Amino acid sequence: DSGVTQTPKHLITATGQRVTLRCSPRSGDLSVYWYQQSLDQGLQFLIHYYNGEERAKGNILERFSAQQFPDLHSELNLSSLELGDSALYFCASSPDRVRADTQYFGPGTRLTVL
Amino acid sequence: GESVGLHLPTLSVQEGDNSIINCAYSNSASDYFIWYKQESGKGPQFIIDIRSNMDKRQGQRVTVLLNKTVKHLSLQIAATQPGDSAVYFCAELMDSSYKLIFGSGTRLLVRP
Numbered sequence: 001d002s003g004v005t006q007t008p009k010h011l012i013t014a015t016g017q018r019v020t021l022r023c024s025p026r027s028g029d030l031s032v033y034w035y036q037q038s039l040d041q042g043l044q045f046l047i048h049y050y051n052g053e054e055r056a057k058g059n060i061l062e063r064f065s066a067q068q069f070p071d072l073h074s075e076l077n078l079s080s081l082e083l084g085d086s087a088l089y090f091c092a093s094s095p096d097r098v099r100a101d102t103q104y105f106g107p108g109t110r111l112t113v114l
Numbered sequence: 115g116e117s118v119g120l121h122l123p124t125l126s127v128q129e130g131d132n133s134i135i136n137c138a139y140s141n142s143a144s145d146y147f148i149w150y151k152q153e154s155g156k157g158p159q160f161i162i163d164i165r166s167n168m169d170k171r172q173g174q175r176v177t178v179l180l181n182k183t184v185k186h187l188s189l190q191i192a193a194t195q196p197g198d199s200a201v202y203f204c205a206e207l208m209d210s211s212y213k214l215i216f217g218s219g220t221r222l223l224v225r226p
Contacts, residue, residue, distance in 0.1 A: 002157065002159070004157075033214070035214075042203075042216055042217075042218050042219060043158070043203065043205075043214075043216040044216075045213045045214060045215070048213070056213055058213055090157050090158070092157075092158075092214075102148060102160050102163055103148075103160075103214060104160060105150075105157035105158045105159070106157050107155075107156055107157050108156070108157050
């Protein structure tokens with residue numbers, strides 16, 4: 001158990017809908033990262049937050065957004081969902097922003113768009 | 115559980131043998147490398163890391179080798195066990211960036 005929690009574990013929804021995925025980092029970790037893992041693209045970095053502020057963006061679509069709250073949990077919002085958004089979504093956390101450090105991953109949310 | 119990539123290269127080894135999983139990384143400026151293990155239905159789990167100022171690092175039953183000249187990373191697992199069956203990813207990172215860049219993964223199957 002990495003100490004990172006994600007909810008829900010599974011999510012099934014229809015095209016055009018909007019969903020929110022939630023992540024709680026390990027106790028004391030200030031950084032949260034979101035990744036998308038699809039069958040044909042492997043693990044893709046989406047976005048990084050540190051202590052409530054966005055720090056880096058990867059291949060994140062404009063339909064997707066994220067935020068990190070004062071209690072350090074983070075939410076990833078996916079809107080106008082398309083079939084191709086079906087994937088595993090992982091968040092990871094790490095303690096430090098100053099130094100590159102190991103990221104610890106949560107169990108993931110499996111999103112299925114029908 | 116969910117399958118992680120249907121077209122991953124697969125390494126099949128006999129239980130008790132040593133395994134070597136290879137990875138070619140992309141960015142010569144990367145200075146930190148991590149190996150992750152991902153079991154079906156779970157998130158990637160940290161195994162071992164290495165910084166670019168090292169060429170070898172050992173953990174418990176695992177060794178990572180780094181060859182910066184050819185941008186190659188390998189993970190050696192000694193006395194492979196059935197519980198080692200999983201998909202293994204290498205990841206690279208630059209200190210100036212917090213974007214982990216993952217390799218495509220290798221599936222390790224351990225035959226009893």
